[in-house]
Amino acid sequence: MYPPPAPARRDFISVTLSPGRSYDGGRGLRRRSCWRKWKQLSRLQRTVVLFLLVVLMLVGLLSYVHVADEWAAVDSRSAAAWQMRPANPPVLPAPQKAAENPEAVAGLSPQKPQRHFRRGPPNLQIRAPEGDPQERRQDQAQKRAEVVGEAGWGAEAQRDGLSWRGAGTKPQQGTEPLGKKAEFPPRPSPKAARIQPNPASQNARQKAVVDAFLHAWAGYRKFAWGHDELKPLTRSFSEWFGLGLTLIDALDTMWILGLKKEFQEARNWVSKRLLFQKDVDVNLFESTIRILGGLLSAFHLSGDVLFLKKAEDFGNRLMPAFRTPSKIPYSDVNIGTGVAHPPRWTSDSTVAEVTSIQLEFRELSRLTGDKKFQEAAEEVTRRVHGLHGKLDGLVPMFINTNSGSFTHLGVFTLGARADSYYEYLLKQWIQGGKKERLLEDYLEAVDGVRKHLLARSEPRKLTFVGELNHGRFSAKMDHLVCFLPGTLALGAHHGLPAEHMELAQALMDTCYQMYRQMETGLSPEIAHFNLQRTKAVKDVQVKAADRHNLLRPETVESLFYLHRLTGDRKYQDWGWEILRSFNTYTRVPSGGYSSISNVQDPRHPQPRDKMESFFLGETLKYLYLLFSDDPDLLSLDAYVFNTEAHPLPIWAPS
Ligand code: DMJ
Numbered sequence: 001m002y003p004p005p006a007p008a009r010r011d012f013i014s015v016t017l018s019p020g021r022s023y024d025g026g027r028g029l030r031r032r033s034c035w036r037k038w039k040q041l042s043r044l045q046r047t048v049v050l051f052l053l054v055v056l057m058l059v060g061l062l063s064y065v066h067v068a069d070e071w072a073a074v075d076s077r078s079a080a081a082w083q084m085r086p087a088n089p090p091v092l093p094a095p096q097k098a099a100e101n102p103e104a105v106a107g108l109s110p111q112k113p114q115r116h117f118r119r120g121p122p123n124l125q126i127r128a129p130e131g132d133p134q135e136r137r138q139d140q141a142q143k144r145a146e147v148v149g150e151a152g153w154g155a156e157a158q159r160d161g162l163s164w165r166g167a168g169t170k171p172q173q174g175t176e177p178l179g180k181k182a183e184f185p186p187r188p189s190p191k192a193a194r195i196q197p198n199p200a201s202q203n204a205r206q207k208a209v210v211d212a213f214l215h216a217w218a219g220y221r222k223f224a225w226g227h228d229e230l231k232p233l234t235r236s237f238s239e240w241f242g243l244g245l246t247l248i249d250a251l252d253t254m255w256i257l258g259l260k261k262e263f264q265e266a267r268n269w270v271s272k273r274l275l276f277q278k279d280v281d282v283n284l285f286e287s288t289i290r291i292l293g294g295l296l297s298a299f300h301l302s303g304d305v306l307f308l309k310k311a312e313d314f315g316n317r318l319m320p321a322f323r324t325p326s327k328i329p330y331s332d333v334n335i336g337t338g339v340a341h342p343p344r345w346t347s348d349s350t351v352a353e354v355t356s357i358q359l360e361f362r363e364l365s366r367l368t369g370d371k372k373f374q375e376a377a378e379e380v381t382r383r384v385h386g387l388h389g390k391l392d393g394l395v396p397m398f399i400n401t402n403s404g405s406f407t408h409l410g411v412f413t414l415g416a417r418a419d420s421y422y423e424y425l426l427k428q429w430i431q432g433g434k435k436e437r438l439l440e441d442y443l444e445a446v447d448g449v450r451k452h453l454l455a456r457s458e459p460r461k462l463t464f465v466g467e468l469n470h471g472r473f474s475a476k477m478d479h480l481v482c483f484l485p486g487t488l489a490l491g492a493h494h495g496l497p498a499e500h501m502e503l504a505q506a507l508m509d510t511c512y513q514m515y516r517q518m519e520t521g522l523s524p525e526i527a528h529f530n531l532q533r534t535k536a537v538k539d540v541q542v543k544a545a546d547r548h549n550l551l552r553p554e555t556v557e558s559l560f561y562l563h564r565l566t567g568d569r570k571y572q573d574w575g576w577e578i579l580r581s582f583n584t585y586t587r588v589p590s591g592g593y594s595s596i597s598n599v600q601d602p603r604h605p606q607p608r609d610k611m612e613s614f615f616l617g618e619t620l621k622y623l624y625l626l627f628s629d630d631p632d633l634l635s636l637d638a639y640v641f642n643t644e645a646h647p648l649p650i651w652a653p654s
Helices: 020-024 026-041 043-084 134-146 151-159 204-223 245-257 259-271 283-303 305-322 358-370 371-384 417-432 438-452 479-493 498-516 554-566 569-585 613-626
Strands: 229-231 236-238 282-284 332-334 349-351 397-399 454-456 464-466 466-468 472-476 477-478 526-531 639-641 647-649
Touching: 020 438, 204 229, 204 245, 204 259, 204 613, 229 245, 229 397, 236 371, 245 283, 245 613, 259 283, 259 305, 282 283, 282 647, 283 305, 283 358, 283 613, 283 647, 305 332, 332 397, 358 371, 358 417, 358 569, 358 647, 371 438, 397 464, 417 438, 417 639, 438 454, 438 498, 454 647, 464 498, 479 498, 479 554, 498 526, 498 554, 554 569, 554 613
Parallel strands: none
Antiparallel strands: 229 236, 282 332, 349 397, 454 464, 466 472, 477 526, 639 647
């Protein structure tokens, strides 16, 4: 019926498989034939062909990169895991020399940093640890400084325009204008000024700590330089705040251990690379105790005002956290934008977090003459002092930033989320010259612990601190609670009842047993104490989910106080055992130490590929001080340690 339509111009690609004439012809003929065919294609056909070619090339390239990375990661993980396993587990090898070349370990070669999940916000930049030209320039500058030698310490500060008088200082950027300055530049207390590193007087155990530190530092320096934490197995790093957390946490430890070269190199990084003007959320508590505390302490020990300027800048950036309806600070604050907020899932902060920033904020006010830091932090203390919901001085674990009241009432622990509340009651009282009424809260709380939380295990009758959950006692004790023997001993030293020292000693035994009764000689994160009268079981029981060890400091911290204040050398011996266990089960040959997942399996301790900053900031520092017999090395009458082991001067030293 209808005439057939005229043949339309159709867009398609035809492929001729027949070799045709061109097959037999020469190359020129073939080229001409291809070219003719290409010219015969429509514009759309040509575009499609070109597009497909580009896509194919991209897919090929991406698959190649991915497969190469995967193989490198698998290689490295299996090699590192193999290296972590002690060859002869029950025998503790002598510590290795930190100077040993990590590259020399058979089968291991450095790899590019792994992609990893970060806790920080997504816009943090992750840079390769090596190869940064600016970093290289710094390295060269550092080498030049080393040639200058000791004179370089002060000279470096002068080059940056920094001086004790503060007159020639460069302005630092902050979210708020810097506050009113003290009329005279701050100086450490006279006793504090006497602290100088003296490597010549180190004993063998202290040298072993220095060796451990250098080994940890070598890993950090090589694979995580300027980043928050070392991932020693994959030889890379992780970011939390993106502020060189480990480096800052370790500054004063390097000073105390007499590691001048390392201190100077880290100081250069702080001077040139530590910038706080960045869009990043930090946790108020963690950044206060590690960064603010670390900088203040580095300032006091070295006298280098660079650290104070950085501390002031950082302190200013934390202040928005206090702008809440209740004056109880939010948990997080963006140090670039000045926006503070609670965690995503609640408007609560934890009690330990809001009550364990006072030593640092008060000291920052004293040094800068700007009272706002102290006022904001002390307002929190005042409000918490008057709150309902306590039980004989014991506090719940959460506090609401809108209402300012405790929440989750009826649960009491000296472990996570409450621990350093008690520690800072005592330490603020000591810091401020033993005048403040905080002491009453502390004394009441110690009585509360005695009344509600103490129990004794079977069969060894170890005194431990359990938890209370709506009237029900639980025989569970976090390793974190092992700060308590040290704090109780410190209080007794400063004139509190002698029974505090007795309790400290009993709890110290328990914390030691939490290490001793494990197959690796390392404590689990959480212990459960046996209450049944049977000789068949150990006092310390561990649940599968709690078998990890994060290289935490609390037990060696308390050992330091107990030895310093009683003179009993058994505490040094216990610390030595612990250091040896760390060396056996957590030391990674290519540099650094790693948390482990199973303290009960010496054959497979399961390294977790993470070295927490507090291992350098606290654990190794306390071990070094524990092995010292010199009571004037950071005298407890001149200094008070913050909860991250950063010493701050007592305002009116006794
Ligand atoms: C450190 O950051 C501090 O000691 C804090 O008080 C508790 N947690 C870690 C160490 O375990």
